Amino acid sequence: MNKHNLNEEISQELLFEVLENQATLDAVRVFLRDKKLSHSASSWKQMIEDRIEPALSSGAITRNDLIGIIREAEEHGNKHVRLFHFGTDYLDSIRGAIKLEAVSAWAKDKGFPGTGEYLFAAYPTHPVVTEVRIGDGGDTDALVVKTARTEYRRKRGVLTEVAGQEVYLAPRVRFRAVDVLKIRRDGLVEVRLSPRAEHPISYSGTANAMLKQVNGLVETTLISELSLSTAKNSFSDLQKKQEVSENFDLYEAQHRNDRGDRIQSSSQAEQGGILKSSVMTEVIKQFTVGDPEAYCEKVRVSYYFGKVKRINAILSEDINEIIFTAGLSRDEYDEVLDAIIKVNSEE
Incomplete structure (x- = not known):
């Protein structure tokens, strides 16, 4: 069984409000396109007034369809x-x-x-x-x-x-x-x-x-x-530069040692990330090489999803936390999470 329990008292205006703060315009565009409906819109106002409301009025889509979009989008x-x-x-x-x-x-x-x-x-x-x-x-x-x-x-x-x-x-x-x-x-x-x-x-x-x-x-x-320390160290490990860069770019890394010293390195996306910066790689090398107490405690990476899209993820100072700062589809979320877990499981 796969049904929605939709309270009939929920207004259409409220439904649109929840749709806007849970889903992305891209998700709605894909849904309308798959229905072979007009789907272009540069803002939520345009999407609701020019695309969704007419489609609801004509019966081309239903309120339950919109709830279905929310149901998936709210998870990722x-x-x-x-x-x-x-x-x-x-x-x-x-x-x-x-x-x-x-x-x-x-x-x-x-x-x-x-x-x-x-x-x-x-x-x-x-x-x-x-x-x-x-x-x-x-x-x-x-x-x-x-x-x-x-x-x-x-x-x-x-x-x-x-x-x-x-x-x-x-x-x-x-x-x-x-x-x-x-x-x-x-x-x-x-x-x-x-x-x-x-x-x-x-x-x-x-x-x-x-x-x-x-x-x-x-x-x-x-x-x-589940400790993500292996993934953090792998993303910032200069010896694994080629292996990691096949799927990820590293834009920020925070290293520390048990003596309380800490450095934070970053590089802009336009420059290809930290591992392509001779300055930043030298800074990391000076801090970590030869110091058995040095480790990476935080990274910000960008995952290559297909040929165009990049998905940003932060592996924070907390031992088991990944932060995704943008709305994602289920496929996008699952792929980048599995890729991070794979890096974390490799020695």
Whole structure:
């Protein structure tokens, strides 16, 4: 079953608002193009007024179609991704726990939506589980649990006259944030967190809370953080320059040692990144070569997706975190994540 639970009280205006803050114009263009509908638009205003509204009015697309776009877009990109894993000794029990029958019974017992159902919660008053399902793109046996909540963000300040004085006012607006937990059959666990805009901000605390959601289905005490230190060192390792540069460009690297020394190196995209800069490579070499205590704690890389598109990713100072700063499709997200994990697994 693959249905949307659409509250009829949700207005079309609200649906458009959520579509705009969750999806990308590219995703909507692709959807309309696949429907053989007019799809060009340079702004959300033009997309909604000139493309989406006429298509809805004519019956060429439905509200559920738009919710389908939101449903996929909310899972990928603009996320702080925390990676965990189960040890190999526990894989058989994990695979048994995330089978459809077991997950369906667990979701029903917890009062969550049934497997395959989708609860469209636009701006919930408290965090709510909107979806429990088996399957995620090519990972047909993976477990996915999604939670929606309402966040608030500041828009760009606008110069405004107030009581004879010119001041910048930054309106506080609501934002629908969605966090995603995914458990794969190979034991990898992804916790994809929407960015927090207001304090207190604790991505590690939120990730742990997401993991606790599946208590009773899997034993979460068996989950460990997946260190990305190998990937960070590989991306910044001058000896692996050719190997890494086949798929990635390195634009920023932060190194430190156990004595408290730290350097940050960066290079512009127009120059081909750090590994093509004789100055930056020499700086890194001076800091790291011959120092067994030196290591890379943070990198910013760009992944080659096809011949044109580049996908930026930050492997932060936190041991298991990857930050994607732009909206991505499922294919884009899966490909770049798998590429990073592959680099991380290579010695």
